[in-house]
Amino acid sequence: MKATFHGAARMVTGSQHLLEVGGRKILLDCGLFQGHRQESERLNREHPYDPSDVDVIILSHAHIDHSGNLPTAVRHGFDGIILSTFATRDLAAIMLPDSAHIQHDDTEYLNRKRARKDLPPLEPLYGMDEVMATLDCFVSIPYGKSYRVFDNVTLRFLDAGHILGSSQVELTVREDGRKKVLLFSGDLGRPGRPILRDPDFGSRPDLLIMESTYGNRLHGPVEEAEEKFARVLNDTHQRGGKVIIPSFSVGRTQEVLYYLHELDLAGRIPKMPVYVDSPLSFNATEVYQLHPECFDRRMREIVQSRQTPFQSDNVHFTQSVAESKALNADRTPMVIISASGMCEVGRILHHLKNNIGDEANTVLIVGFMAEHTLGRRLVEGEETVRIFGEEYARRAPVEVIDGFSAHADAEGLMRYAATVGERAEKVVLVHGEEEGIEALGSRIRSELGREVIIPHLGDTVDL
Numbered sequence: 445m446k447a448t449f450h451g452a453a454r455m456v457t458g459s460q461h462l463l464e465v466g467g468r469k470i471l472l473d474c475g476l477f478q479g480h481r482q483e484s485e486r487l488n489r490e491h492p493y494d495p496s497d498v499d500v501i502i503l504s505h506a507h508i509d510h511s512g513n514l515p516t517a518v519r520h521g522f523d524g525i526i527l528s529t530f531a532t533r534d535l536a537a538i539m540l541p542d543s544a545h546i547q548h549d550d551t552e553y554l555n556r557k558r559a560r561k562d563l564p565p566l567e568p569l570y571g572m573d574e575v576m577a578t579l580d581c582f583v584s585i586p587y588g589k590s591y592r593v594f595d596n597v598t599l600r601f602l603d604a605g606h607i608l609g610s611s612q613v614e615l616t617v618r619e620d621g622r623k624k625v626l627l628f629s630g631d632l633g634r635p636g637r638p639i640l641r642d643p644d645f646g647s648r649p650d651l652l653i654m655e656s657t658y659g660n661r662l663h664g665p666v667e668e669a670e671e672k673f674a675r676v677l678n679d680t681h682q683r684g685g686k687v688i689i690p691s692f693s694v695g696r697t698q699e700v701l702y703y704l705h706e707l708d709l710a711g712r713i714p715k716m717p718v719y720v721d722s723p724l725s726f727n728a729t730e731v732y733q734l735h736p737e738c739f740d741r742r743m744r745e746i747v748q749s750r751q752t753p754f755q756s757d758n759v760h761f762t763q764s765v766a767e768s769k770a771l772n773a774d775r776t777p778m779v780i781i782s783a784s785g786m787c788e789v790g791r792i793l794h795h796l797k798n799n800i801g802d803e804a805n806t807v808l809i810v811g812f813m814a815e816h817t818l819g820r821r822l823v824e825g826e827e828t829v830r831i832f833g834e835e836y837a838r839r840a841p842v843e844v845i846d847g848f849s850a851h852a853d854a855e856g857l858m859r860y861a862a863t864v865g866e867r868a869e870k871v872v873l874v875h876g877e878e879e880g881i882e883a884l885g886s887r888i889r890s891e892l893g894r895e896v897i898i899p900h901l902g903d904t905v906d907l
Contacts, residue, residue: 445617445624445907447653449899450492451475452875456657456814457484457509459875461628462493463907466596466619469493471501472628472653476512476543476569478788480816488513488569492902496521500593501581503528504630505610506535506694512543515574518581527591529601530584531609531735535694538727540575542693544568546789557833587611587644605633605643606850607695608731608738614647626907629654631875632852632860634663638702639732639743643852645863651907652868654861656876657812658853659884661846669847673703674712676808676843681714681777685804688840690792690819692785693724695850696811698732698754700781703848705753714777718759721768721782721791726761729754772798785811787818797831805840810848815877854884861888872897872905 445465451458451473458477463470477487495517503511503526514526514536528536547568555565585591591599596618601611613628627649635642680687691697697720707713720726733754736744746752753759762768768791771780782792796818799805813819821829822842828835852860865871871894873881885896897905 445619445626446904447872447907448493448904449874449901451477451487451901452509453899453901453903454876454878454881455901456812456875456877458487458513459504459510460513461653461874462498463615463626465617466594468594468597469498470593470597470615471498471517472613473504473510473630474501474513474517475510476508478509478786478817479814483816488516491520494521496523498522498524500524501526502599502613503532503536504613504628505604505607506532506539507607507631507692508539508543510631511536511539513569515540515544515570515578518578519570519574522581524581525583526578526581527583527585527593527599529587529609529611531731531738532611533582533584534731534734535609535728536582537579538724538731539694540578541572542724544570544572544575550789553832602644602647603641604630605635605637605640606631608640608735612644612647614649624651624907625649626651626653627864629860631655631657631850632857633850634852634856636666637699637850639698639740640738641740643860645860647864648867649864650868651870651872652861652865653872653874654857654865655851656857656873656881656884657851658849659857659873659876659880661854661880663849663853664847666847669845670703670707672843672845672847674707676806677707677713677716677779680804680806681716683804684777685802685806685840686777686799687779687806687808688792688795688799689779689781689808689810690785690787691725691781691783691810693722693783694728696785696848697722697725697781697783698729699848699850700810701729701759702753704779705756708758715758716777716779718779718781719762719771720759721762721771721780721795723763724783725781726763729761768794771795785819786813787822793818793831797836800829800836800838800840803839803841807840807842809842809844812849812851854887857884858887858891861894862892865892865894868894870895870897870907872899874899
């Protein structure tokens with residue numbers, strides 16, 4: 445058995461790991477690269493492997509950096525099945541069409557600008573035809589149930605606690621008369637977060653492939669995050685400004701709504717309208733409400749009380765472009781939650797373009813921002829940023845809250861490696877930037893005595 449790492453290798457996007465077992469090829473995730481536009485475009489269009497040679501794709505969760513290249517694979521010849529949990533399939537059914545729409549709209553916008561410069565037009569990676577063909581490939585499996593992928597490979601999904609439907613992928617492989625258990629963590633959540641159950645630490649694999657996003661960082665207590673959130677909302681309201689929150693439509697948006705709901709019930713924030721400006725966020729929230737089997741005890745109690753964070757007189761889901769544009773014309777205090785989470789595509793770019801120059805407003809960062817993204821440049825305090833190819837002076841303050849992160853931090857990852865990986869012969873670290881992944885690898889070697897492998901893009905590892 446061997447694995448080749450075609451994405452999320454010393455980076456946090458483009459998750460694609462190709463396993464070769466007994467003459468069969470299994471792709472773990474098939475995500476889009478996000479970040480520097482030209483580099484991401486090149487990586488997303490190039491295929492270092494032939495998708496038509498892949499027998500099956502196993503999807504850990506629906507975030508676009510893990511699922512967004514599935515239609516590209518189908519376009520280039522993949523005709524096998526895509527295995528996921530039920531909630532992941534339902535989220536993919538709204539996220540992949542949204543990805544196609546965003547690509548179409550952004551390409552159209554950029555092509556108008558390119559035409560004025562006599563540059564050749566761009567094409568989107570895929571369209572709705574490829575998306576519909578992709579959704580036909582899905583086969584869904586409940587958490588904890590064994591599924592025979594091939595005669596010598598059995599799959600189980602274990603809860604990862606990251607977003608709705610997110611899973612760890614456990615594969616039991618029989619090869620050359622031996623049995624090996626391989627576990628791919630996917631993106632690992634944090635214990636004690638709202639809405640979802642905690643990650644399942646029950647597997648004991650021989651081989652562990654795990655994420656390392658926050659390998660060198662610690663999250664502050666949730667109480668501190670709530671306190672800072674309340675302060676930002678109160679200060680911005682007092683200035684008469686808007687709070688602009690870039691947020692992933694799936695997972696982070698629902699958590700932000702949860703905390704806004706709790707702070708409002710406690711009387712800790714002023715009354716101000718909350719606009720979720722993303723059709724995908726509306727659809728994703730609807731999907732969340734279809735899957736209470738993924739909820740933790742507290743969220744189930746809230747749902748039973750009929751006072752959910754997703755259904756409030758103060759929360760408004762905008763759908764049309766006209767509604768979105770109207771928010772920029774409205775100068776009253778408000779909260780705008782919009783996608784994409786890393787400020788690379790989608791409506792958030794228009795809100796930043798229209799609001800970043802006003803010091804009364806606040807840009808509130810509530811999640812990880814990958815290198816070479818606009819979100820990272822905002823976090824790093826750049827005073828001039830480029831949006832849609834034009835430069836804008838940033839006068840609005842940028843605030844960062846790490847405590848809402850859906851990823852395990854360095855200590856959480858070490859607990860996972862020590863517990864789940866207690867019998868692991870090898871630990872392969874993926875989905876992390878250079879500093880974080882090296883720091884985590886060093887700790888696992890020195891504190892746990894495990895063999896640690898940190899592949900580069902395109903590396904093949906004998907498992």
